[in-house]
Amino acid sequence: MSGEALFPTYARYPLALVKGEGSWLWDDQGNKYLDFMSGLAVTNLGHAPQAIKDALIAQLDQVWHVSNLFRIPVQEEAAELLVQHTGADAVFFCNSGAEANEGAIKLARRYFQKVKGEHRYEIITFTQSFHGRTLATLTATGQDKVKEGFLPLPEGFVTVPMHDLDAVRAAITDRTAAVMLELVQAEGGVLPAKPEFVHDLAKLCRDAGILLILDEVQTGMGRTGKLFAQEHYGIQPDIFTAAKGLGSGFPVGAVLAKEFLREAFSPGSHATTFGGTPIASAVVKATVQEIAGNRVYDRAAGAASYLTGQLREKLAGNPWVKQIRGLGLLIGIECAGPVADVIATMRERGLLVVPAGPNVVRLLPNLLVSHAEIDQAVGIIAAVLKEKTVTAPQ
Ligand SMILES: *Cc1c(COP(=O)(O)O)cnc(C)c1O
Numbered sequence: 112m113s114g115e116a117l118f119p120t121y122a123r124y125p126l127a128l129v130k131g132e133g134s135w136l137w138d139d140q141g142n143k144y145l146d147f148m149s150g151l152a153v154t155n156l157g158h159a160p161q162a163i164k165d166a167l168i169a170q171l172d173q174v175w176h177v178s179n180l181f182r183i184p185v186q187e188e189a190a191e192l193l194v195q196h197t198g199a200d201a202v203f204f205c206n207s208g209a210e211a212n213e214g215a216i217k218l219a220r221r222y223f224q225k226v227k228g229e230h231r232y233e234i235i236t237f238t239q240s241f242h243g244r245t246l247a248t249l250t251a252t253g254q255d256k257v258k259e260g261f262l263p264l265p266e267g268f269v270t271v272p273m274h275d276l277d278a279v280r281a282a283i284t285d286r287t288a289a290v291m292l293e294l295v296q297a298e299g300g301v302l303p304a305k306p307e308f309v310h311d312l313a314k315l316c317r318d319a320g321i322l323l324i325l326d327e328v329q330t331g332m333g334r335t336g337k338l339f340a341q342e343h344y345g346i347q348p349d350i351f352t353a354a355k356g357l358g359s360g361f362p363v364g365a366v367l368a369k370e371f372l373r374e375a376f377s378p379g380s381h382a383t384t385f386g387g388t389p390i391a392s393a394v395v396k397a398t399v400q401e402i403a404g405n406r407v408y409d410r411a412a413g414a415a416s417y418l419t420g421q422l423r424e425k426l427a428g429n430p431w432v433k434q435i436r437g438l439g440l441l442i443g444i445e446c447a448g449p450v451a452d453v454i455a456t457m458r459e460r461g462l463l464v465v466p467a468g469p470n471v472v473r474l475l476p477n478l479l480v481s482h483a484e485i486d487q488a489v490g491i492i493a494a495v496l497k498e499k500t501v502t503a504p505q
Pocket residue numbers: 207208209210212241242243244293297298326327328329330354355
């Protein structure tokens with residue numbers, strides 16, 4: 112076995128993880144790893160969380176899949192829970208983050224073209240953003256590397272510099288349908304949006320009569336210490352998306368929107384075979400019950416302040432560390448050079464973390480991570496980054 116039957120789309124680490132429990136993963140050689148990447152912000156409740164496992168097994172005994180041509184009660188319950196705990200009024204379930212963002216873009220276009228009777232279609236996005244790998248969402252993404260070799264790109268997307276309100280204002284025309292952004296640009300380097308920019312942008316969208324779409328695929332489901340990051344900013348978007356943490360490891364996505372957008376997705380206008388099937392919905396329902404109902408995001412906020420405090424203390428004075436930033440348990444350590452080798456060393460010492468761009472070490476522990484696990488991770492991070500200062504040019 113070598114993976115030769117697969118496309119080489121991933122530069123994979125030479126490690127096969129075969130078992131997971133809580134904050135821990137084991138490889139096929141029996142080595143144990145402390146997981147501070149959570150499958151890229153997916154396993155927010157840790158590996159194999161009991162409540163989700165119970166809900167999944169119970170659903171497996173009932174029915175796995177029925178078409179969305181039928182009512183699916185557990186899907187209705189999952190949607191109602193999301194509506195209860197957010198500012199959204201209507202939910203569409205799909206299977207991934209890219210598909211959720213694609214759905215959000217389609218909803219914005221459809222609202223103007225079918226409900227308002229205006230030929231608006233353009234979506235304004237920002238440099239350094241990441242919105243997915245479908246043709247529309249990679250076009251929306253403000254990073255050229257994801258577009259290479261995939262021309263021609265679909266029409267209807269404009270990218271402007273992040274935090275430049277005048278550039279947004281200048282980009283708005285009678286073709287503009289929406290502005291789409293991440294409140295923390297995660298893949299782009301763990302870059303939180305400035306609150307005053309977000310407030311001004313929300314007002315600009317309102318005044319211009321265009322929609323505000325938030326991509327909360329990575330920042331949602333408790334990751335930042337609130338159920339969704341928009342709560343930190345005190346704004347309510349017209350549309351937002353969720354995916355990664357929404358299914359605790361089961362592949363799901365969701366488009367969530369305000370009441371006035373409901374009729375834009377009339378019967379037959381948008382669909383997906385696997386969106387919100389009984390199994391997927393049982394997992395989403397249990398995950399929302401845990402994270403929102405049991406306020407697990409409060410645990411995340413507590414863990415985040417302990418983790419950032421420990422990082423600031425233990426990395427203080429390290430000249431190779433430029434900045435520690437983030438929101439909740441989405442944390443970036445910006446370094447003075449490429450971090451691929453320090454991340455490999457951390458892995459060899461039993462800690463799994465992931466880069467966000469070339470120079471940023473990204474930490475994404477699960478929301479229930481313990482202080483003892485944080486101490487262990489910070490110990491490895493501080494030691495590896497200290498050794499780096501001995502060898503690295505500054
Ligand atoms: C991961 C991610 C996506 C893409 O999600 P997929 O499930 O990989 O399609 C989109 N937006 C953001 C902010 C993400 O972090």
